[in-house]
Amino acid sequence: MxxxxxxxxxxxxxxxxxxxxxxxxxxxxxxxxxxxxxxxxxxxxxxxxxxxxxxxxxxxxxxxxxxxxxxxxxxxxxxxxxxxxxxxxxxxxxxxxxxxGFSSIALENSRELQLEVEAGIRLYQLANELEKRGWAMPNLGSITAQSIAGAIATNTHGSSLMHGTLSQAVVGLTIMLSSGESLRCSAMENEDLYHAALVSLGGLGIITHIVFQAVPAFNLAWKQEVVKTPRILDNWKTDLWTRSEFIRMWWFPYSGRSIVWSANRTEEPLRERPHSWYGGWLGRFSYELALYFSTWFPWLTPIVERYVFSMQYRWEEGPAGSAVQKSQDALTMDCLFPQLVNEWAIPLEKGPEAIQRLQTWLDGDKGNKSGIPFSPKGIYVHAPIEVRVADTTVQAEKPWLDQSCQTGPTLYLNATLYRPFLKNPPEWERYYNAFEWLMKDLGGRPHWAKNFISTSREEFWGMYPKMKDWVELRDAVDxxxxxxxxxxxxxxxxxxxxxxxxxxxxxxxxx
Ligand SMILES: Cc1cc2nc3c(=O)[nH]c(=O)nc-3n(C[C@H](O)[C@H](O)[C@H](O)COP(=O)(O)OP(=O)(O)OC[C@H]3O[C@@H](n4cnc5c(N)ncnc54)[C@H](O)[C@@H]3O)c2cc1C
Known part of the structure; x- marks a missing residue:
């Protein structure tokens, strides 16, 4: 030696x-x-x-x-x-x-469509490995840059009422504890640790391996439609969220409109995405520049947002593009610029109330009809506000710190604020305080990874019946x-x- x-x-x-x-x-x-x-x-x-x-x-x-x-x-x-x-x-x-550097395939079980992967693998690498085998991930969020361990650690979700969150596909994992010991866990082995580690926030140990349950590869035929937001709210309880396997809504509060994006499995031949205005350098640069100017002249924001909406989609209601793509290409999207994001999970049925009250507040809130105890004066926000869904009641194994609703489908509202050329928009904290107040009023819980600013430790403990168990287990294993x-x-x-x-x-x- x-x-x-x-x-x-x-x-x-x-x-x-x-x-x-x-x-x-x-x-x-x-x-x-x-x-x-x-x-x-x-x-x-x-x-x-x-x-x-x-x-x-x-x-x-x-x-x-x-x-x-x-x-x-x-x-x-x-x-x-x-x-x-x-x-x-x-x-x-x-x-x-x-x-x-620890991101290879450790084991393959072709009969069960399972791959055991080293936990540093990024989702796009995993998707490529699955594709080579004719498999795919059952569900995805907006991007595939995350590592698999990081994605599940904060309970990353996509948008589908037929799926839970990404951790639904994790049927087993191995975690190295602070003692140096490695423990395998699953629904059958070290169950408590498994349920605690499905959303671990990095707090239990180093997840070294993940057993991922894939599905046969599938293509998605998707379409997006311009719909006036009040019409969407009217249809909320009918088939809005159930008519397609994957569905999400992008709400543009200054346009009075939203995009409803929906996708179903198909055998149709692949067909490219339509042209994206801000996918090109000129559209992208001019959008970012306009947002940058708006940080000095915030009242410009609604004008910018309406202009961008009509360039990217169309102003009239109706179809605004469609494509047929491999699942991982269809489900992911261009998230544009660096951003602050504040996303909360609330019961799906509270969606119309949440959107109406926030819209009222953003429109000036005369007579404080929204009930939000913060002034909207001088607040201008970016679009879209993402509206997505999941249903973790369909998920057999539930993470203890799952922020979605435990008794029914979940709606996620994501208040995005771009940081044009890395500059924060003015008054973003007042907007987020108001948004969070409303989300709490509707029984919401924040996404673990995002920029929540007003939730205290006591509130977190009140929000999660399993918090005490999680903390006790954490202290025991670390x-x-x-x-x-x-x-x-x-x-x-x-x-x-x-x-x-x-x-x-x-x-x-x-x-
Ligand atoms: C542009 C963009 C788009 C996004 N889209 C979505 C979306 O559609 N849906 C959604 O829900 N979220 C979304 N997110 C949030 C993102 O999915 C989560 O923040 C995710 O946790 C990031 O994964 P990561 O690999 O970057 O992990 P990091 O951010 O690096 O880490 C996250 C947590 O995981 C822990 N961790 C990482 N690796 C391990 C390991 N091996 N063992 C133990 N703990 C570990 C870290 O300690 C930390 O606590 C998005 C974020 C961005 C920036």
């Missing part, structure tokens, strides 16, 4: 790195792939952090070495997938672990507090720092 192995990292790990990295089976030192100058930021560049070490392990042994060292040195670990969570869930000044990061402490765990990790830190401080 070379006692000087990994000398460059001793400043961070002490001598432990030489002994712990020694692999007697191979007679070599396990690689410790660390960078000391990594600058982390979220996709929308809303949050930044400088981790002490940025670690990109490529094998399970390398992951275990990191965990064992972190425990010995009293370090916290935050795992980051693709960094697409809009809030600061992934920020840390301690050790940041990324599994981009007595070292290695995965109790700042975000979790602020939002769920509290600031009490009585974990074993603190004691280790204190001991290190004394030596």
């Amino acid at each position: 070379d006692p000087g192995a990994h000398r460059e990292f001793r400043k961070y790990t002490g001598d432990a790195i030489s002994t712990l990295s020694w692999d007697a089976n191979t007679g070599t030192h396990i690689p410790f792939r660390a960078s000391v100058s990594h600058k982390h930021h979220t996709w929308a560049k809303t949050h930044f952090s400088n981790p002490e070490l940025f670690l990109q392990p490529r094998t399970e042994k390398e992951i275990r070495l990191i965990v064992n060292l972190a425990r010995q040195c009293g370090k916290r670990i935050v795992v980051v997938g693709s960094g697409h969570s809009p809030n600061d869930l992934t920020c840390t000044s301690s050790w940041m672990v990324n599994l981009d 007595p070292h507090g290695m995965f109790a990061n700042d975000w979790l402490k602020r939002n769920l765990l509290g600031d009490e720092d009585d974990t074993e990790l603190t004691q280790i830190k204190e001991q290190i401080g004394k030596t």
Whole structure:
């Protein structure tokens, strides 16, 4: 054994790195792939952090070495997938672990259409692997840039009442705990850990493997239609959300209109998407520039939004484009510019009330008919506000921290605010406070990954009957507090720092 192995990292790990990295089976030192100058930021560049070490392990042994060292040195670990969570869930000044280099196929079960994958695999890589086998993901959100572990960690969803969230396809997973032990879990094995880890917020350990349940590949015939928003609300309770397998609505509050996008499986030949005005550089640049000017002259926003709506779709009601595409191409979309997003899950039947009250508020709210106790004066918002659905009551195995409704279908309302050239629009916090007040009034719960600003720890505990179980299990599997990061402490765990990790830190401080 070379006692000087990994000398460059001793400043961070002490001598432990030489002994712990020694692999007697191979007679070599396990690689410790660390960078000391990594600058982390979220996709929308809303949050930044400088981790002490940025670690990109490529094998399970390398992951275990990191965990064992972190425990010995009293370090916290935050795992980051693709960094697409809009809030600061992934920020840390301690050790940041990324599994981009741990993303291969571990096992294939062709009979059951299941793939066991290393958890750093991105959704687009997984979709490609599935496609090679004639399989597909049953459901998807708007993009495929996320890692599979990151996507399920915050309960990423798509838009379909015939599906739950993406975690529905995760039939098993392996998690490495702060002890260095790896536990496999599923509905049959370590069930509690499985249900807690389906939405783990990175707080239980490092998910290293996921068993993914695929479906036979399918194509989707989709169409989008311009419909006046009040007409959609009138049809809410008929077949609006059930007439297609996948359906979503983009609500444009300054246009009086929405787009209803719907898709069903088909055997028709593939047909390209229609031209997208803001898919071209000129449309995209002029839209972003107009939004940028609107940050100084916010009253321009409705004019910009109406213009963009008519360029991208059409002003008259009726069909506004269709295509036939592979499922992963059809379900994903262009999310345009860096953005703030605040998405809440409310009961589906509350949708019309939510949209009407928010529209009233955005229209000036004379006489405070919306009931929202914040002034709408000077507030101008971006479009669309995304309106999507899921039904996790169809999901056999429910994550304990599933934010969707437990007794019926869920509506997700996503208040997007673009950050043109990375500039926040004015008064965004008042808008989000008002929006969140309304969502809470309607029994809502925020999407874990997004930019909610007014929800306290006490409120989260009140929102989740399983929160106590989740926190107790978390403390039991991570007595070292290695995965109790700042975000979790602020939002769920509290600031009490009585974990074993603190004691280790204190001991290190004394030596
Ligand atoms: C443009 C855009 C579009 C989006 N569209 C949708 C959408 O349609 N529907 C939706 O619901 N959400 C959507 N999101 C949110 C996104 O799906 C989630 O934030 C998702 O968690 C991001 O995955 P990630 O790989 O980037 O994970 P990160 O953001 O990097 O991490 C998220 C969480 O996962 C944890 N984590 C990551 N890897 C592991 C691991 N191996 N083990 C344990 N914990 C881990 C992290 O610690 C963190 O807590 C979108 C976000 C953006 C920016």
